[in-house]
Amino acid sequence: MSNILSALLLALWAYLCMTDMLGTSFFMGFRPLIAGFGAGLIVGDVQTGLMIGGTLELMALGVYNYGGASIPDFTVGAILGTFFGKGGNYEVGIALAIPAALLLTQMDVIAGMINNVFVHKADKFAEVGDVKGFDRMMYLFSHVPYGLSRGLPVFVAVALGEPAVKVVGTFFDTYPWISNGINTAGGILPALGFAMLLKIMPVGKFPAFLILGFVLYAFMDVPLVGLALSAVAVSLIYQYTKNQKMEA
């Protein structure tokens, strides 16, 4: 497959992932696990897609743009990482995915600012009661800035990037400490996701449950599904005893 064709298909995939995030939410395509999986299908290397997507997903677990906060673009990171990591170059893929995700954070901000245009256009349509014009804007244009904010970087990077990536690959072989640094950074990045989750949860009110979860995993090695089920059980017991007290 020529690079231009791959670039086009991957850019379309990125666009579709964004459209799904904004609208349908049918498959959460903007999450790195799904974006990487789709990219793996497109480039014909599903295993690399799974590895890159899975790795980035664990880094970005719980990282969502709560209330419109900007977050690294792991969607594009997973797609580019899968493309450049295909054929057994996982290390190169992951090493490129993280900086790409960070560099492209600003694309999200730019798209959200460009979109201010739509709200002003909408005001004009509303003043004259022009539903058709408004609908046309929504169907045809309102998804374009976000779609292109991901589609264009993917297209450019894939169409032009392969020679540059070969250089990067040999560079990493020469200086292994860079890979060590990136891998260690990748290992602690999920701390952000958990910190963001804790920030929106009432930790101060219910510290006991947080400690309980930690103890179940860290000291008792309960696997994740078991942990989730225990959590449901504890929560049910808590509410049950609370109700009993209130009735008594």
Place this chain on the structure above:
Amino acid sequence: MTDKRVKIEKADLMKSFWRFILAFQFGWNYERMQSVGYCFAMLPILKKTHPDPDDFKEAFIANLNFFNTNPVVGAPLILGAHIALEEAGASIDTTEGFKVGLMGPMAGIGDTVVWALYNSIIFSIGSIMALSGNVFGPILVILLVFFPYMAVRYWQFMWAYEQGANLLSSLGSGAFAKITEFATIVGLIVVGGFAPSIVSLSTPIQFSKEIEIGGEVVTQVVEIQAQLDAIMPYLLPMLITFLAYWLLKKKNWNPIQVIYLLIAIGFIGGAVGIFA
């Protein structure tokens, strides 16, 4: 004013619902966030409930006000109840007040239940499967997104429409508070366990010293990580997570600043060899 109430048919509801599904956050912008998507979903209803062109324009304009809430748990509920209010002939002040009053609390509930709790669980399980080379990792996640998300959005929308003006008292009746509390507790336990399972940080530092035991020189190696594990397993991952939490919560750092700090710590630590 004469009674101009118009009956909303099932077909109108479905039209509004599908517009919501297709494009709720299309055109999301910093100025008014989900406003155009919300308006887009409401238009088929507004056209019916405001047959007078001037009335309609006024409602069209009002529905472009600032709006932002969770798109999965929150938005469909507000939309459904708003349609019922429109059908009952509520004034624009009433409907706009209702939207503003509900969007904040619903965003808090939706973000916690959908993003923080549900998604974190299914995506971590899916990722762990994917990392062992299992194609069903992402496929399972897609199934666990598609069907529950559709169901939860549809039910909420229809339930809120049927509740209509009673929605606020239904929400206040405690059932909703109970669900939120339930989800919060599950979320905290899960986060407490997931954090150490996924954040990885350790130190390869070790000291060796030569000591004399009964005339013989023995090299004794002290691994720092083993010492830390003896104090508490996953001590370093927990410290780094609480550092990030403290910076976000108490120091008002934004996520991007935190990410750069984490990368700096990890990259330098890993490159120099004090962390792995």
